Amino acid sequence: MSTSVFAPLKNRPFSMLFFGQLVSNAGDWLDFLALNALVAYRWDLGAGALVAVTLARMLPLAICGPLAGVWADRLPRRTLMVVCDILRAGLVLGLVWAPNLWVVAALVALKAMVSTFFDPAQQGALRALVSDQELLGANTLSMLSRQMTKVLAPLLGGMLVAAASPQAAFVVDSLSFLVSAIFILRLPDIHAGAVSAHKSAAQSGFWFEFKEGLRYIRSRRLLTLIIGCMAAGFFILFLYDTFLALLTKTAGIGESGYGLVVSSVALGSVLGSLATGQWGDKFNPLKLMVATTIASGILVALAGLDGLGLGPWNPAIAQAVIWFLIGFTGGAVQVYSGYLMQLETPKEYMGRVWSIASTMQNVFPFVGPLVGAAIVGWIGVGGVFILSGAAYVVMGIVIAVFIGWFKIEMPKKAAAPGA
Numbered sequence: 001m002s003t004s005v006f007a008p009l010k011n012r013p014f015s016m017l018f019f020g021q022l023v024s025n026a027g028d029w030l031d032f033l034a035l036n037a038l039v040a041y042r043w044d045l046g047a048g049a050l051v052a053v054t055l056a057r058m059l060p061l062a063i064c065g066p067l068a069g070v071w072a073d074r075l076p077r078r079t080l081m082v083v084c085d086i087l088r089a090g091l092v093l094g095l096v097w098a099p100n101l102w103v104v105a106a107l108v109a110l111k112a113m114v115s116t117f118f119d120p121a122q123q124g125a126l127r128a129l130v131s132d133q134e135l136l137g138a139n140t141l142s143m144l145s146r147q148m149t150k151v152l153a154p155l156l157g158g159m160l161v162a163a164a165s166p167q168a169a170f171v172v173d174s175l176s177f178l179v180s181a182i183f184i185l186r187l188p189d190i191h192a193g194a195v196s197a198h199k200s201a202a203q204s205g206f207w208f209e210f211k212e213g214l215r216y217i218r219s220r221r222l223l224t225l226i227i228g229c230m231a232a233g234f235f236i237l238f239l240y241d242t243f244l245a246l247l248t249k250t251a252g253i254g255e256s257g258y259g260l261v262v263s264s265v266a267l268g269s270v271l272g273s274l275a276t277g278q279w280g281d282k283f284n285p286l287k288l289m290v291a292t293t294i295a296s297g298i299l300v301a302l303a304g305l306d307g308l309g310l311g312p313w314n315p316a317i318a319q320a321v322i323w324f325l326i327g328f329t330g331g332a333v334q335v336y337s338g339y340l341m342q343l344e345t346p347k348e349y350m351g352r353v354w355s356i357a358s359t360m361q362n363v364f365p366f367v368g369p370l371v372g373a374a375i376v377g378w379i380g381v382g383g384v385f386i387l388s389g390a391a392y393v394v395m396g397i398v399i400a401v402f403i404g405w406f407k408i409e410m411p412k413k414a415a416a417p418g419a
Contacts, residue, residue: 004137005277008130008137011134014130017126017129017183019183020081020182020183021142021180022148023183024088024176024179025145025149026156027172027173027176028173031095035053035095038166038167039101049101052105056105057108058112060109061115061359065116065359066213067355068116068117069351069352069354070355072117072351072352072355073124074209077121077190078187078188081121081125081184082185084114084115085180088111088177089177091110092107092173094107119354120350120358121351123350124190124351125190126142127342127347129190135343136277136339139342140276142338143334143338144270144273144274209352213353216352216353222340223341225403227341229289229399230360231363232395234361236368236388238372239371239375239387239391242373243381243384244258248315250380251306253316257315257316261320262323264320264323264324265323266327267327268329268330269331270331272331272332272335275332280336285340288332288336289399290399292329294392294397296326296330296333299322299325299389301393302389304386
């Protein structure tokens with residue numbers, strides 16, 4: 001009988017980590033909406049300014065991520081997360097008095113840099129606080145915290161910005177990090193164990209430990225496969241995701257219909273994550289990753305048919321149903337990916353492994369839209385969705401071949417370092 005997906009919340013230390021994440025994630029989405037409102041509406045700046053804010057948010061993640069992961073494995077994780085939350089609270093509060101775009105970009109970049117230390121420490125804490133049996137549920141809840149706040153926080157943030165100002169949203173976001181820090185303070189001391197008395201001075205050096213993380217990833221075929229697939233999946237996602245509004249417009253769907261499509265994706269992601277956490281342990285995650293990746297590809301390609309005028313159905317209803325299913329399969333893939341990465345990685349390597357994987361993913365928001373725009377100019381908006389869907393199908397087949405070729409099986413527990 002499957003354990004409830006909410007069972008890990010009975011683990012008090014994990015519940016403190018989860019509620020801290022829930023609060024800070026909600027604040028982050030308030031921050032995101034408020035920044036766009038400030039730049040585009042209050043300051044009446046154009047697309048270039050929005051791009052500048054986006055780059056300020058993304059570049060530190062791509063540049064500092066792998067190095068920050070080493071410190072996440074060296075330092076006490078509870079202390080590191082609390083310090084990061086306090087620093088982020090101060091940086092977001094500074095946005096209240098930011099006089100121009102350059103100051104906003106600098107504060108956003110600094111906050112993103114601090115987050116590169118917080119995120120791998122949080123993942124390492126999750127790995128240390130729950131058993132292997134609780135990992136699937138814990139990863140599901142972590143995913144749900146991101147998806148639920150992505151749906152609800154912008155709605156609340158929109159009302160807050162409309163009723164008060166973007167600065168009011170920044171104050172609320174700043175407070176959310178302080179609340180998160182209070183939750184995290186209630187965690188036990190979590191030492192990653194990357195530096196021990198048994199290591200020589202050379203083996204406890206920063207660069208040695210950084211290379212050690214890379215070596216560990218290369219030594220684990222399943223881990224290499226998961227990280228590679230996550231990176232490839234993000235690249236394909238950013239090929240088409242930027243152009244969803246253009247697809248619905250081309251299909252003759254109005255603004256309200258576009259909103260329905262976006263909400264359908266989010267709802268599908270939440271339900272897909274919940275279903276995976278509740279019943280996913282009944283199936284082989286590797287086989288289901290293959291199936292859901294191929295299914296996502298077929299669905300994305302079907303969505304693209306409307307962009308070519310080939311969809312015989314009601315466009316608004318069809319797109320809402322298709323994107324709900326895409327969200328459902330995507331939620332399953334994300335839960336399984338995080339679960340397998342956690343299961344395959346010992347706690348003393350979690351910070352480095354997570355940071356390297358995140359950095360690979362964060363490179364593609366820069367590349368994917370540019371390639372996607374070129375494809376749109378070449379064969380139209382429907383074509384980019386059809387090609388992206390085909391790429392997902394090919395990726396699913398490649399995963400299946402790779403699993404069979406190397407005879408990769410599900411790990412029963414996290415491997416010991418150096419195994």
